[in-house]
Amino acid sequence: MALNAKIPEGPLKDKWQNYLAKTHIVNPANRKKLDIIVVGGGLSGGGAAASLAELGYNVKVFFFQDSARRSHSVAAQGGVNAAKNYKNDGDNVYRMFYDTIKGGDFRSREANVYRMAEVSANLIDHMVAQGVPFGREYSGYLSNRSFGGVQVSRTFYARGQTGQQLLMATYQAMMKQVKIGKLQQYKRHEILDLVVIDGKARGIIARNLDTGEIERYAAHAIVFGTGGFGKIFYLSTLAMNSNGSANWRAHKKGAYFANPSWTQIHPTALPQSGEHQSKLTLMSESLRNDGRIWVPKNKDDNRKPGDIPEEDRDYYLERRYPAFGNLVPRDVASRAAKERMDAGHGVGPLKNAVYLDFKTAIEKLGKETIKERYGNLFTMYEKITAINAYNEPMKISPAAHFSMGGLWVDYELQTTIPGLFAVGEANFADHGANRLGANSLLQASVDGNFILPNTISNYLANEIRTGKISTDTPEFEEAEKGVKEQVKKLLNIKGTMPVDQIHRRLGKIMFKEVAMSRNEKGLIWAIDEIKKLRKEFWENAAIPGNENGPNSELEKAGRLADYLEIAELMAVDALERKESCGAHFREDFQTPEGEAMRDDENYMFSSAWEWQEGEKWKLHKEPLEFTEVTPTVRSYK
Numbered sequence: 234m235a236l237n238a239k240i241p242e243g244p245l246k247d248k249w250q251n252y253l254a255k256t257h258i259v260n261p262a263n264r265k266k267l268d269i270i271v272v273g274g275g276l277s278g279g280g281a282a283a284s285l286a287e288l289g290y291n292v293k294v295f296f297f298q299d300s301a302r303r304s305h306s307v308a309a310q311g312g313v314n315a316a317k318n319y320k321n322d323g324d325n326v327y328r329m330f331y332d333t334i335k336g337g338d339f340r341s342r343e344a345n346v347y348r349m350a351e352v353s354a355n356l357i358d359h360m361v362a363q364g365v366p367f368g369r370e371y372s373g374y375l376s377n378r379s380f381g382g383v384q385v386s387r388t389f390y391a392r393g394q395t396g397q398q399l400l401m402a403t404y405q406a407m408m409k410q411v412k413i414g415k416l417q418q419y420k421r422h423e424i425l426d427l428v429v430i431d432g433k434a435r436g437i438i439a440r441n442l443d444t445g446e447i448e449r450y451a452a453h454a455i456v457f458g459t460g461g462f463g464k465i466f467y468l469s470t471l472a473m474n475s476n477g478s479a480n481w482r483a484h485k486k487g488a489y490f491a492n493p494s495w496t497q498i499h500p501t502a503l504p505q506s507g508e509h510q511s512k513l514t515l516m517s518e519s520l521r522n523d524g525r526i527w528v529p530k531n532k533d534d535n536r537k538p539g540d541i542p543e544e545d546r547d548y549y550l551e552r553r554y555p556a557f558g559n560l561v562p563r564d565v566a567s568r569a570a571k572e573r574m575d576a577g578h579g580v581g582p583l584k585n586a587v588y589l590d591f592k593t594a595i596e597k598l599g600k601e602t603i604k605e606r607y608g609n610l611f612t613m614y615e616k617i618t619a620i621n622a623y624n625e626p627m628k629i630s631p632a633a634h635f636s637m638g639g640l641w642v643d644y645e646l647q648t649t650i651p652g653l654f655a656v657g658e659a660n661f662a663d664h665g666a667n668r669l670g671a672n673s674l675l676q677a678s679v680d681g682n683f684i685l686p687n688t689i690s691n692y693l694a695n696e697i698r699t700g701k702i703s704t705d706t707p708e709f710e711e712a713e714k715g716v717k718e719q720v721k722k723l724l725n726i727k728g729t730m731p732v733d734q735i736h737r738r739l740g741k742i743m744f745k746e747v748a749m750s751r752n753e754k755g756l757i758w759a760i761d762e763i764k765k766l767r768k769e770f771w772e773n774a775a776i777p778g779n780e781n782g783p784n785s786e787l788e789k790a791g792r793l794a795d796y797l798e799i800a801e802l803m804a805v806d807a808l809e810r811k812e813s814c815g816a817h818f819r820e821d822f823q824t825p826e827g828e829a830m831r832d833d834e835n836y837m838f839s840s841a842w843e844w845q846e847g848e849k850w851k852l853h854k855e856p857l858e859f860t861e862v863t864p865t866v867r868s869y870k
Contacts, residue, residue, distance in 0.1 A: 234489075234649060234843070234853070236489075236641070236649075236841060236853055236854075236855045237643060238342060238344075238643045238644055238855060239643040239644045239645055240342075240344045240644050241255075241344070241644065245343065245344065245347050245860060245861045246326075246327075246347070246351075248344050248347070248348070249347075249348045249351055249352070252644070252687075252688075253687060256687065256688070256690065256691045257690060257691045257694035257695075258690045258691075258694065259690045259693050259694050259697065261288075261289050263697045264288055264289035264290050265289055265290075265291070266697060267290050267291065267453045267454075267693050267696060267697065268290070268291045268292075268293070268451070268452040268453050268701070268702065269285055269290050269291070269292050269293070269452050269453065269454050269455075269456060269689070270292075270293050270294075270295065270436070270437055270450060270452040270454075270455045270456065271285070271292060271293070271294040271295070271456045271458060272294075272295050272296075272424050272437065272455070272456065272457050272458065272459055272479055273294075273295075273296060273304070273457065273458035273459045273460065273479075273657075273659070274294055274295075274296035274298065274301030274304045274404075274407070274418075274458075275296075275301070275304030275305060275306035275307075275400065275403075275458060275460060275657070275677065276304075276306040276396070276399055276400060276403055276458075276657065276674060276677035276678050276681060277306075277458035277460075277656040277657025277658070277659070277676075277677035277678070277680050277681040278294065278296070278304075278456065278457075278458025278459070278656065278657070278681065279294070279301055279304065279306075279400070279403040279404060279406075279407050279458070279681065280403050280406075280458075280677070280678055280680075280681025280682040281456050281458055281656055281680070281681035281682075281685050281686070282294040282407055282410070282416055282456075282681075283403060283406035283407045283409070283410055283416070283682075284406075284681065284682050284683075284685075284686045285456075285685075285686055285689070286407075286410035286413075286415035286416040287406075287410060287415075288686060289415065290415070290693075291415065292410070292415060292416045292417070293416075293417045293419060293450060293452065294407070294416060294417070294418055294419065295419045295422045295424060295437070295439060295450075296418075296419075296420060296422070297420075297421060297422060297423045297442060297474060297788075298420065298421070298474075299420055299421055300404075300420065301400075301404050301407060301418070301420070302400065302401065302404050303472075304400060305460055305471060305472045305475050306396050306399065306400045306403075306674070306677060307396055307397045307400045308396055308397075308470070308471075308472065308515065309395060309396025309397075309399075309673060309674050310393045310394060310395060310396065310515060310516075310517035310519070310610065311380065311388065311390060311393065311395060311517035311518050311519035311670060311671055312378065312380065312388035312389055312390035312395045312519060312670075312671045312674070313356070313357075313360075313388065313389050313390075313395055313399065313671055313674040313675050313678065314329065314353060314380070314387050314388050314389075314669070314671040314672055314675045315353040315354050315356060315357045315387060315389060315675070316328070316329040316350055316353050316354055316387060317353075317354050317357060317375075317387070318385075318387075319374060319375060319377055319386075320377050320385065320386045320387075322385045322386060323385060324385040324386075324387050326347070326350045326351050326353075326354075327350075327861075328385065329350040329353065329387060330346055330347045330350040330351075330861075331862060332382060332383045332669065333346050333349070333350065333663070333664070333665075333669055333672060334346055334665070334859075334862055335382070335862075335865075335867055336382040336383075336562050336664075336665070336667055336668070336669040336815075337637070337664050337665020337666050337667050337668070337669075337815055338665055338666045338667055338814040338815035338829065338831065338867050339665065339814075339831070339833075339837075339857070339859070339862070339864035339865075339867075340492075340495075340665035340666040340814050340815060340839070340857065341662070341663060341664060341665030341666075341839075341857070342644075342662060342663075342839070342855075342857065343857070343858070343859055343860065343861065343862070344644060345644060345662045345663050346663055346665075347861075348684065349663050349672075349675065349676060349679055352679045352683045352684065353675055353679065355679075355683060356675065356678050356679050356682070356683065357375070357389055359682060359683075360399060360402055360678070361375075363402035363403075363405065363406060364402055364405070365391060365398045365399055365401075365402050366391055366398060367389050367390065367391055367398075368389075368390050368391060368392065375389055376389075376390070377389060377390075378390060378519060378522050378606075379522055379560055380518055380519065380521075380522075380560065380669065380670035380671045381518055381521065381557075381560045381561055381562045381563055381566065381669065381670045382557070382560070382561065382562035382563075382669045382670070382869070383560070383669065384556075384557070387671075388519070388670075388671045390519065392606070392607070392608065392609050393517050393519065393607055393608075393609045393610040393613075394609060395674060396674055399674055399678060403678075403681075419439070419450075421441065421442040421443050422439040422440065422441055422442065422448075423439060423440050423442055423478075423788065424437050424438070424439050424459075424478070424479045424482070425438050425439065425440050425447075425478070425482065425716045425719070425791070426438040426482050426486075426712045426713075426715060426716050427455065427479075427482055427483045427486045427488075427650075427653065427712075428449075428451070428708050428709050428712045429486050429487065429650060429708065430702075430706060430708045432650075432651060433650070433651045433652040434454065434455040434483075434650050434651065434652035434653035435451055435452070435453075435455075435652065435702050435708070436449060436450055436451035436452060436455070436702065436704060436709060437449075437450050437455065438709075438712045438713050438716045440716070440720075442783060442788065443782070443783060444781075444782060445779075445780045445781045445782045445783070445784070447713055447716055447717055447720075449704035449709050449713060450704070451701075451702035451703060451704045451709070452702060453652070453693060453696045453699060453702060454652045454653075454654065454689060454692060454693060454696070455652060455653050455654070456653075456654045456655075456656060456685065456689070457479055457480065457483065457640065457653065457654070457655045457656070457659045458655075458656045458657050458659055458677075458680075458681060459477075459479040459480055459655075459659045460475055460657065460658045460659060461475070461477070461496075461635055461636030461639065461658040461659070462475075462476065462477030462480070462496075462636050462796070462799055463475070463496060463497075463633045463634055463635060463636055464476060464477075464633075464796075465477065465633075465739070465740070465743060465796045465799060465800055465803070466496075466633035466740045466743050466744050466748065467511070467736050467737045467739065467740025467741075468505060468510060468511070468512065468513050468632065468633065468737075468740055468744070469512070469513060469632060469633035469634065470499060470502055470512075470513055470514070470515040470632050470633070470634045471512075471633075471634070473511065473512060474788075476792040476795070476796070477636075477792075477795060477796065477799050478791065478792050478795045479659075480639065480640050480655070480659055481795040481798065481799055482795075483640065483648065483650065483653060484640070484844050485844050486650065487649060487650045487843075487844075488640050488641070488648040488649055488650050488653060488655075489640070489641040489648070489649045489841040489842060489843055489853060490638070490639070490640060490641065490802065490841070490842045490844075491638055491639065491640065491641035491660075491661035491839050491840060491841045491842070491855075492637060492638035492639075492661050492666070492806065492839055492840055493638040493799065493802050493803045493806045493840075493842065494638065494747065494803045494804070494806040494807035494810070494817055495636075495637035495638045495661075495665075495666050495667075495815065495816055495817055496633065496634075496635070496636050496637065496638065496747075496748070496803070496816060497563055497564065497633075497634050497635035497636070497637060497667065497668055497816050498563070498564070498567040498631045498632065498633055498634060498748055498749050498816065499515060499518070499563055499567070499631065499632050499633075499634035499635070500518075500563055500566035500567040500570055500629070500631050501515070501516045501517070501518055501520060501521065501566075501589065501629045502514060502515050502516060502629060502630060502631065502632035502634070503516060503614075503617060503618070503628070503629065503630070504581055504583065504585045504586035504628055504629070504630035505583070505585060505630070506582070506583070511733065513632040513633075514613075514617060515632070515634070516589075516610060516614065516627065516629055517607075517610055518563070518670040518671075519606075519607065519670075520589060520607060520610060520627075521559045521560055521566075521589075522560070522606075523591060523594035523598070523603060523606070523607075524559065524589040524590060524591050524594065524627070525548055525551070525559060525589070525590050525591075525592075525593055525594075526548065526549070526550050526559050526566075526570075526587055526588065526589055526590075526629075527546045527547055527548045527549065527587070527588050527590060527626075528546075528547050528549065528573045528574075528578040528579065528580060528587050528588065529541055529545060529546065529547070529578060529580065530545050530546065530547045530578075531545060532576070532577035532578060533577060533584075534578075534580075537625075538580070538588055538590070538625060538626045539625065547573070547578065549569055549573055550566060550569060553569065553870070554869045554870050555870060556869060556870055557869040561869045562667055562669060562670075562869070563634075563667065563668070563669075563670060563816075564666075564667040564749075564815050564816040564818070564829075565869060567631040567749055568749055568750070568818060570587050570629075570630065570631055571631060571749050571750065572827070573587060574586075574587070574630075580628060581628050585630050586628035586629060586630040587628070587629060587630070588626035588627070588628065588629075589626055589627040589628075589629045590626035590627075591603055591622060591623065591626070591627075592626070595623065600623055603623070604623075611623065614627055631749060633744065633748065635658065635668055635673060636658055637661065637664045637665065637666060637667065637668055637815075637816065638661050638803075638806075639655065639658060639659050639660045639661040640655040640659055640660050640661065641660075641661060641839070641841040641855070642654070642655050642660040642661070642662050644688075645688035645689075645691060645692070646660060646662070646680060646684060646685055646688055646689075647688070647692065648660075649841075651692070652692060654685060654688075654689060656677070656680035656681050656684075656685050657676060657677035657680050657681065658673065658676070658677065660680075661839065663676050664676070665814075665815060666814040666815025666816055666817050667815030667816045719791070719794075720780050720787070720791075721780075723774075723776055723787060723790045723791060723794070724776055724778075724779060724780060724787065726771065726772070726773070726774045726775075726776060727775075727776075728772060728773030728774045728775050728776075729773060729775050730769070730773045730774060730775055731774075731775050732774055732775070732776065732786055732789045732790045732793055733789065735766065735769070735770050735774060735793060736789070736793050736796070738766060739763070739766055739793070739796060739797065739800060742759050742762050742763060742766070742800075743759070743800055743803070745759075746758060746759040746804070747759055747800070747803050747804050747807055749816075749818060750818055750820055751807050751817070751818060751819050751820065752819060752820040752821050753808065753819075753821060756804050756807055756808040757808065759800075759804045760801055760804045760805065760808070763797065763800045763801045763804065764801065766797065767797040767798070767801075770793065770794065770797055771794075774790055774793075776790045798848065801848070802842060802850060805842075805850065806840055806842065807819075809840070809852065810836055810840065811832065811835075811836070812830065812831050812832035812835070812836045813829035813830050813831065814829055814831045814836070815829065828867075828868075829867070831864075831866075833864055837856065837857050837864075838854040838855055838856050838857055839854070839855040839857060840852055840853075840854065841853040841854070841855055
């Protein structure tokens with residue numbers, strides 16, 4: 234299949250308006266005839282469900298949590314970007330577009346990125362109207378702060394709980410539609426397959442996690458707002474149940490998977506404290522506005538941080554990147570931390586952390602100002618570590634966080650399966666090889682609330698004469714049969730090794746060779762180890778219980794089975810791309826200064842992988858063309 238991104242004609246700044254002027258729409262009377270399934274209740278899925286129901290479509294939304302309020306969007310802390318220039322510091326749509334393109338190391342689709350920047354201003358007004366309590370100046374104006382990779386202040390925030398506040402607003406919008414009767418919620422349902430009829434996405438097979446029943450649901454279009462697959466590393470900042478299974482099942486039905494190896498390692502998480510852990514805790518990137526990152530200049534320096542004088546401290550980001558200092562992009566900050574730790578300058582009991590110090594900011598601004606900006610984050614840090622970060626530096630360390638890769642989508646957010654759309658982190662579209670901080674909440678929110686409702690109509694305009702989609706078809710029967718067989722296959726393994734133990738081993742392989750730093754030898758080793766581990770999983774995984782009712786071990790096993798395949802594709806993708814760009818850092822392709830070295834002549838494309846039976850993939854390439862920017866060597870010095 235030839236990839237068609239469906240990018241509208243005209244100058245970059247006019248493309249979205251040109252699209253809106255010419256796209257097909259569905260009139261209000263006909264919207265009542267059309268059914269849409271949304272998978273995921275977070276910012277992207279929940280926003281899409283509420284907006285589509287508001288337009289008059291019949292919407293069903295599915296999520297595996299007991300409430301959409303528990304969707305992982307709730308965990309986002311620092312803020313959401315928008316080009317409103319409230320600080321009068323030179324920000325505008327083009328600057329935001331350029332920062333995002335550059336931050337992604339010129340490996341994203343120009344038209345999609347510009348649209349995200351263009352629509353960003355509307356999002357803030359939308360969320361304020363829905364009651365989000367953004368931080369404000371004394372005058373009453375909305376406040377802004379900076380995030381990594383930019384030199385302006387465009388991040389709107391609600392202390393350190395912005396994701397939670399945006400999600401509450403989205404949830405309220407959903408519940409309004411539930412009360413009206415245009416939206417049906419299916420909580421505690423996990424999607425186990427996509428149903429494709431005559432080449433179009435027509436439904437899903439879901440498992441009721443409370444009863445164990447396998448259920449069929451049909452619609453004219455399906456929307457995935459299912460998030461990313463960073464939990465593949467086991468230790469990550471993601472919720473324990475976050476997974477990539479819905480996307481992977483769609484991939485096996487014909488949806489191409491784009492740039493799977495591009496995963497973000499966040500530079501500010503709490504360091505691992507031992508083998509007992511199953512999750513890492515995120516500390517917001519916003520802390521880098523006022524916190525200074527440093528390590529001792531002397532290797533294996535065991536003095537307390539307060540006993541180390543200034544002359545013995547290495548503020549390595551300020552030293553290496555004076556133009557941006559502590560606000561370099563995440564991939565740069567994470568690699569720099571890894572380099573210092575590998576060189577023997579790490580701190581903490583396991584020497585796996587660096588310091589984030591607020592002493593200078595407190596001296597200049599006062600403790601109350603810092604408390605006002607980050608109080609809940611300092612409280613959370615003290616609850617976990619028993620350390621008061623007002624008096625002593627935080628210890629932070631890089632951790633798996635976000636998936637830039639995802640389902641390939643065109644300008645309309647439609648996958649290679651007609652009728653299947655992907656929004657937010659589930660798709661690959663906006664961030665290139667590295668996501669800038671505070672662009673995650675932005676993409677999720679604008680995809681669901683502003684972009685998808687205007688693009689899905691172009692597809693649905695041709696569905697108004699289709700009539701109801703029946704679940705009583707051979708395709709639904711075959712999909713349901715396949716799901717039940719997979720469940721029985723898992724339960725029949727009857728091995729001795731706990732699923733979590735296998736997942737932890739997978740995470741160690743991935744973080745060692747397919748995370749911050751990669752090389753050809755390590756990737757070949759990782760692919761071989763992943764195959765061995767997958768074989769061991771299917772021979773010796775211990776999955777107790779049965780399928781008739783709640784069974785969390787069965788759920789974890791199904792997700793891990795998919796992760797063991799996704800992991801191989803991630804390594805294959807990283808091995809195939811013989812360059813360094815953004816978060817994809819190949820040790821064999823770097824500058825003498827240790828920075829990423831792109832190969833624009835041979836790799837100016839997005840990789841879109843097609844599933845082929847036998848656990849093989851075929852690579853398709855979407856060329857990346859730039860009309861408004863000239864790709865340059867990304868420098869933050």
